[in-house]
Each structure stands twice: as structure tokens, then as C-alpha cells.
Amino acid sequence: MIPTYAPMFLQIFVACLLAALFFTGATFLGGKVNKTPEKMKPFECGSESSGGNHLKLSVKFYLTAILFVVFDIESVFIYPWAVRFKELGWVGLFSMFTFLAVVVVALVYVVKKGALEWES
Numbered sequence: 001m002i003p004t005y006a007p008m009f010l011q012i013f014v015a016c017l018l019a020a021l022f023f024t025g026a027t028f029l030g031g032k033v034n035k036t037p038e039k040m041k042p043f044e045c046g047s048e049s050s051g052g053n054h055l056k057l058s059v060k061f062y063l064t065a066i067l068f069v070v071f072d073i074e075s076v077f078i079y080p081w082a083v084r085f086k087e088l089g090w091v092g093l094f095s096m097f098t099f100l101a102v103v104v105v106a107l108v109y110v111v112k113k114g115a116l117e118w119e120s
Contacts, residue, residue, distance in 0.1 A: 063115055074103050 081088065081096050110116060
């Protein structure tokens with residue numbers, strides 16, 4: 001049983017080791033930033049910012065971001081199905097159509113509720 005999971009444990013060990021190595025290297029070898037007034041100014045994409053420094057974002061922004069992530073993750077589930085399309089047969093095709101129908105119904109619900117509109 002252990003040999004079955006050995007590659008997974010090895011990958012987790014190497015990932016943790018690399019994370020610790022990068023963190024330690026950045027902490028001890030990285031340059032220290034001199035906080036000058038010029039460096040502490042807020043900027044947007046290399047330009048001077050035109051708004052407040054600590055502007056609170058609307059709940060609509062977070063709702064739209066969460067909906068984007070949810071639908072993006074759902075679309076990722078289509079790729080494994082496409083890879084094994086011929087092997088899954090009619091059952092796989094029917095289950096994917098069911099999955100896509102649920103996603104479309106959810107998207108229609110979100111649009112009807114106006115969750116994707118920016119105007120308040």
C-alpha cells in the first residue's frame with residue numbers, strides 16, 4: 001500500500017522542500033528595500049493613481065469575481081471528459097450534457113438576478 005502512494009508523498013516532500021528553500025533564500029539573500037517617499041506613493045500600472053489610496057470595493061466586485069472562478073472551475077471539468085470521450089460512450093455523453101445543462105441553468109439564473117451587471 002505504501003509503494004502505491006510513494007510518488008505522491010515524494011512530490012509533496014519536494015514541493016515543501018522547494019517552498020522552504022525559496023522562502024529562506026528570499027529572506028536571507030533578497031535585497032532590503034529602502035522606503036523612500038517616492039517608493040511609498042501608490043501607483044496603478046506605472047501611472048499615478050487617480051483615486052483614493054484605500055478605496056473599498058463594492059460587494060458586486062467580489063460577487064463577480066467569485067462567479068468567474070466558479071464558472072471557470074466548472075469549465076475545467078470538460079477537459080478530462082474530452083480526453084476520454086470515446087471510452088466513455090453514450091453514458092459519458094449524457095452525463096456531460098447533464099452537467100452542461102446545470103451550468104447553463106446556473107448562468108441564466110445569475111444573469112436574470114443581475115449579478116453580472118455593474119450598475120447599481
